[in-house]
Amino acid sequence: MAVVGVSGRLAGCYCLRAVRSSLQVPAVQLHVSKTAMGACQKDFESAVNQVKLLKKDPGNEVKLKLYALYKQATEGPCNTPKPGLFDLINKAKWDAWNALGNLPKETARQNYVDLVSGLRSSSDSSSQVKPEADKKQAGYETLVITSEDHITKIMLNRPAKKNALTTQMYREIMLALEAASKDDSTITVFTGNGDYYSSGNDLTNFTDIPPGGIEEKAKNSAILLRDFVGCFIDFPKPLVAVVNGPAVGISVTILGLFDLVYASDRATFHTPFSHLGQTPEGCSSYTFPKIMGPAKAVEMLIFGKKLTAGEACAQGLVTEVFPDSTFQKEVWTRLKAYSELPQNAMHISKQIIRNHEKEKLHAVNAEESSILQERWLSDECMNAVMDFLSRKAKL
Numbered sequence: 001m002a003v004v005g006v007s008g009r010l011a012g013c014y015c016l017r018a019v020r021s022s023l024q025v026p027a028v029q030l031h032v033s034k035t036a037m038g039a040c041q042k043d044f045e046s047a048v049n050q051v052k053l054l055k056k057d058p059g060n061e062v063k064l065k066l067y068a069l070y071k072q073a074t075e076g077p078c079n080t081p082k083p084g085l086f087d088l089i090n091k092a093k094w095d096a097w098n099a100l101g102n103l104p105k106e107t108a109r110q111n112y113v114d115l116v117s118g119l120r121s122s123s124d125s126s127s128q129v130k131p132e133a134d135k136k137q138a139g140y141e142t143l144v145i146t147s148e149d150h151i152t153k154i155m156l157n158r159p160a161k162k163n164a165l166t167t168q169m170y171r172e173i174m175l176a177l178e179a180a181s182k183d184d185s186t187i188t189v190f191t192g193n194g195d196y197y198s199s200g201n202d203l204t205n206f207t208d209i210p211p212g213g214i215e216e217k218a219k220n221s222a223i224l225l226r227d228f229v230g231c232f233i234d235f236p237k238p239l240v241a242v243v244n245g246p247a248v249g250i251s252v253t254i255l256g257l258f259d260l261v262y263a264s265d266r267a268t269f270h271t272p273f274s275h276l277g278q279t280p281e282g283c284s285s286y287t288f289p290k291i292m293g294p295a296k297a298v299e300m301l302i303f304g305k306k307l308t309a310g311e312a313c314a315q316g317l318v319t320e321v322f323p324d325s326t327f328q329k330e331v332w333t334r335l336k337a338y339s340e341l342p343q344n345a346m347h348i349s350k351q352i353i354r355n356h357e358k359e360k361l362h363a364v365n366a367e368e369s370s371i372l373q374e375r376w377l378s379d380e381c382m383n384a385v386m387d388f389l390s391r392k393a394k395l
């Protein structure tokens with residue numbers, strides 16, 4: 001939010017979603033100017049339509065090519081003023097179009113048709129069902145949820161993005177927790193697909209601005225955060241984190257609300273809040289000092305010290321560390337045995353252990369969320385997020 005929040009001026013940051021919506025317009029535009037009429041006009045119009053039907057997002061680079069070719073095919077060489085330095089998306093679009101120089105309209109049209117045809121065949125072949133997809137419980141796009149041996153496993157499933165948490169993911173996790181609280185499993189496990197457990201909040205979340213502007217975005221995000229963390233505070237069954245790799249931000253802080261945290265020795269625990277102009281969430285401002293003492297909590301939460309799995313275990317945040325080579329086998333053998341323990345006894349014990357704290361945790365959660373609502377509107381936060389997004393931009 002703050003990213004775009006500097007004003008609409010920065011609305012064109014390199015966020016995928018923003019780029020997508022920005023670039024879609026010309027690519028799917030049905031109107032083709034008269035000057036683009038020619039031998040392959042029909043193919044061109046058909047290709048323009050087919051772009052809408054692609055099953056897979058072709059990525060920013062390809063979308064820019066499509067944009068540039070479309071403009072060249074329909075309007076000829078770029079003749080509009082160069083957008084300002086901070087108008088990043090429009091500048092990227094202008095650069096792509098301008099780079100086509102005096103390419104004839106007919107050639108641009110043909111290149112557009114060829115590009116779309118290539119995209120269609122790769123999109124069709126990649127849409128074959130992958131074995132993993134079979135396991136997915138219906139209704140979840142960002143998680144893989146399985147239930148066996150009395151264990152419900154919620155796996156974050158955006159490995160290419162290090163399981164960064166999108167708005168959709170927060171919502172799906174809340175739904176999954178709600179369902180797991182009612183199913184017949186005895187314990188619920190969180191883990192990540194791929195080499196990361198999770199890289200925390202998806203920083204592109206900050207760029208999807210609603211009509212009400214950045215203040216509304218900050219408000220909505222604070223509500224989402226409060227509700228999300230609230231689900232962990234209230235979760236009635238033993239909750240286990242199987243931390244398969246590095247964990248960042250909110251994926252670390254909420255570990256203080258888990259009942260067991262098993263970590264691979266490859267895992268690290270990092271909360272770079274100050275670096276991002278942000279402040280602790282997930283009730284960590286309360287749970288971390290309780291778990292590891294104020295001095296160690298400060299090192300993590302204020303100074304962003306990254307802990308190894310061994311260090312996190314020594315501080316009490318992690319229950320046990322396993323060698324990565326045997327991590328999955330050892331952990332799941334252990335969890336299967338635990339899941340056969342009498343269900344009611346386990347659940348009642350969890351209530352006894354956790355209930356004293358619930359009210360306090362909800363109050364802390366509300367306070368942290370409201371402080372972050374302000375932080376997200378700050379220059380410090382805006383600059384840090386912009387910095388990340390610019391570094392990662394491929395345009």
Ligand SMILES: CCCC/C=C/CC(=O)SCCNC(=O)CCNC(=O)[C@H](O)C(C)(C)COP(=O)(O)OP(=O)(O)OC[C@H]1O[C@@H](n2cnc3c(N)ncnc32)[C@H](O)[C@@H]1OP(=O)(O)O
Nearest residue numbers: 160161162164199200201202203204221224225249250392
């Ligand atoms: C509404 C509730 C809000 C709750 C607020 C919570 C606060 C937090 O969680 S703060 C923590 C936020 N997270 C970060 O600051 C981590 C940012 N990411 C990184 O520093 C690095 O990506 C990494 C150290 C995690 C991994 O670095 P590595 O070089 O190994 O891989 P990359 O090439 O950087 O990543 C691959 C791919 O994934 C994208 N990505 C990774 N993490 C995030 C993220 N948090 N947000 C958005 N995108 C992320 C990265 O851009 C790459 O994408 P491309 O392949 O498209 O370039």
